[in-house]
Amino acid sequence: MGALLGAGHQVGEALVPVLIGVVIDRAVAGSDAGALARWLVVLAVVYAGLALSFRFGAWSGERAAVRADHDLRVRLVRRVLEPGGGAEEGRLPGALANITTEDARRVGAVNMALMLGISALTGILVCAVVLLRTSVQLGLVVLLGTPVLLWLGHLLSKPLETRSEAEQERAAHASAVAADLVSGLRVLKGIGGEAAALHRYRTTSGDSLRATLRAARAQAFQSGMVLALTGCLIAAVALVGGRLATQGSISLGQLVSAVGLTLFLLGPLEVLASVNAEMAQGRASAGRIAEVLATPYAVRAGDGALPRPVRGAVRLRGVRHGGLDGVDLDIEPGELLGVVATDPAHAAALLRCLARHTDPDSGDVELDGVPLRDLDPGELRTAVLVADHDADLFEGTVRGNVAGSVGTSGDATGDPAGDPAVVDAAMEAAGVTQDLRALPYGDGTAVSERGRSLSGGQRQRVALARALAADRPVLVVHDPTTAVDAVTEARIAAGIRQTRKGRTTVLVTTSPALLSVTDRVVLLVEGRIADTAPHTDLVRRHETYRAAVLA
Template sequence: MTGPSGRDVLRRAVKGQRRDVALGSLLGAGHQAGEALVPVLIGVVIDQAVARDDAGALLRWLAILAVVYVGLSFSFRFGARAGERAAEQAGHTLRVELVRRVLDPGGGAENGRLPGALTTIATEDAKRVGAVNMALMFGISASAGLLVGTVVLLRTSVPLGLTVLLGTPVLLWLGHLLSKPLEHRSEAEQERAAHASGVAADLVAGLRVLKGIGAESAAVARYRRTSRRSLAATLRAARAQSLQSGMVLALTGGFIAVVALVGGRLAAQGDISLGQLVSAVGLALFLLGPLETFSWVNAEFAQGRASAARIAGVLATPPAVTAGGGRLRQPVRGQVRLRGVSHGGLREVDLDVAPGELIGVAATDPADATALLRCLSRQADPDAGVVELDGVPMRDLDPADIRMAVLVAEHDADLFEGTLRENVTAAPGSADPERAMAAAGADEVARTLPEGLDTAVSERGRSLSGGQRQRVALARALAADRPVLVVHDPTTAVDAVTESRVATGIREIRRGRTTILVTTSPALLAVADRVALLDGGRVVDTAPHADLVRRHAAYRTAVLA
């Protein structure tokens, strides 16, 4: 199944706000028509009141002119409001759609993209596509003003009207040609800006690590290079936009000068009156506004098309895993079985986990542990073999159903901005946060904080230490109370006493629930019913922790060294 194209994204953004766009266009057309009538009415005032020295006619026409001004003023006010509403709502709809795609259980949208790049697409690009509604409304309004002006000019003088009718399409065509370089350079600008944002987000997230290894200068140099490339792309796009605007403005000015010249010659020959000449010159000056609007609309559409293509690229990204036709048995017993699983560094892994069992998995290669976690969470399907949950291949299940049955708590899990309590109970169906926090040793964290469970936690938990973040993240996983829990190295940043307490707490709170501890912590492995040794990508032995220590030097090196 193919995803939407850039044109599809643009079309949907406009179609979804068609009522506001239509209302804004109608009111905008009324505003532009009123603006076009102003020089016409001034010409009438000159011919019928000033030239005839008729005070009564002067007052009547001035009153009519005032009514027109009031009407065009209110039309602009409410028309612009409808256009802004359409732009903001379209941008919001796109942001929601992008977030839904990124958070889809099937995954895949994040592949090959930095988090900062996705953020830029969901903010700046969505805003630019939404702004196309405003540009469309102004374009229709400007067309109405141009049409009214042309009709009046034709009624005043056929040569003047024909000059406008023949010159305007040529001017619009040239403006469209000039917008092409801007579209390409705008897309490059957004790509570079997104990459720079992604690099910056990664550097900020890893700031403590960078300081710890003394790599600040290398990180700054990397960001400086990326930022300079982004700046260069932005300057190229700005130059293209200024060139387009300047060229269109020059062409428009020349066109208006031709209209004024033709009108002046007609007046000199007596073919039109003084008032009609004033109206013609006023209309020629008025037409500068709609024609400049067309230039702006072209630029907005060029940038909108570039942003729509980037949004379409995310929405069209195929999921990493797809939903099958199988159904998960209810209630979930928690039996996990791997048969001949090969993925990444894993080679024909066989492993049976009985319902309610607490099993440890010690991998001599961290990459093998990561590959195992990806298969158990179904972030990816194995290259060969099958992973089963209660006898049903995970490949046949909906990833969303798997997430409600199996929780994989990764080592680098982030906390969210909010209170400590909100972080622990973040997962759907979470209950009894106090018991989960006690099991994870996070109750000590709450006691050291000024407001306990109601203490505010900053973004990604940066207000907490590494060990505190780990314990709160583990408490969140335990509070979720899933039938199957997979935990990856949850105690690497805590002391030995706390680690022993956490090991006991996990065993107690998960009694009767299937739990897989992927770790090399001897304290955690010691409380497991049995431990599977994953060496060279294969499960070479399964036995209690003490037995593996006696049997395998590779196990002793991985766990005790």
């Protein structure tokens, strides 16, 4: 619709100098007032038509661009949030944000560029037809010169495409570094690393600036060269038209029309130059978007069905991944199991396999006898929840975060999504209830982005309460109490055992308070299970365990 209406606008623009030439030949030259009035009315109608066409054509083109931008953003966000994962591998969050915003906008803008390009080509075609009817020589100058001009403009846009891609790459990296530094600002201040962080960002930002300037120079060179070539074409048309007029081959009105059409050509040809630049930038951004959308999934959805009901029996058979070396483990339904890993990397590898963020290099992880690799990762996470140590909170309220209710804006709302009794029990077990007395509005206290308005211990307890309130058949928690005092930790340990009674729970931790309430503890040494026994037995008989837990 935008291209059609834009073409109508350009046809109207091209007809204006033609009508002026007609007015001169049929009304002014013959001093015919009636003809003058009639042709002025026709001219007014053409002006009204081209104005309305421009207004609604631009609206349609802009709407198409914005919708394409929005659709691309939705597709990118859906790919990043896909349970199968993979899109975030090797990319910082800031880089993904830049691709999802700036690159999507540039690709969406191609719709507007196409609309403008089609309109400009229509205007050039109408201009060429009119000039051909006036003089074959004039028409041929336009028809032969325009394709050559477009081809040269395309060649000149190649360096811009390359430099635009580099510009977006460096800008995305600068955004990623900035987001990374802001998220760790408190830590940087604590260790006195502000100067090093500032130097790192200045270096990255300088690289981005240089890439932007190179792209701007390429765009300026391309625009200047195309404008110069356009001027040459217009000069050629004016020269041929003037010579024909002096020879008497065309009338005065036709000469005026030819000159007017020549000046009109400047607009469409400039538009085509800018369209070439937009297309070059759009192609560079499209390549970056395509890389994200085409990233292989970390895990694939299987064709198996989740057991119903889920009993919570978890079995690992010969699991090898990320340092795990042939781990064999049976977790009984309803068991509260502790896992102590002497190497944190092995604990992280175990968590990735249990959450099915990745599949083991060899061996299998099973839930109630069904291999996890046979299940859809999204469906699996309705039964198995792995709560990471550094889980983020949402903007909203304390209770909204614990209840896991998320509004349409993506913020945690204050309207609980779960059973209020379950939410209250989870907050009590995680020690959040005690914190509420110190908060200004209790569980309705506002939580800022990523929970930065809360202390480290408060964030940790709210995240644990959220995991408990989810009430999954299988819950795996990683170091949930590293930022709380010993008394609170002991209270939380008892609360976890009480709240999770009868459901499978795995505590991956080195906390003695948490391990003391487990049914048994598995000790991982060098990626293998070295021993399995209750906490007190392992403390008594295993020196490596004592070093890991009590040191």
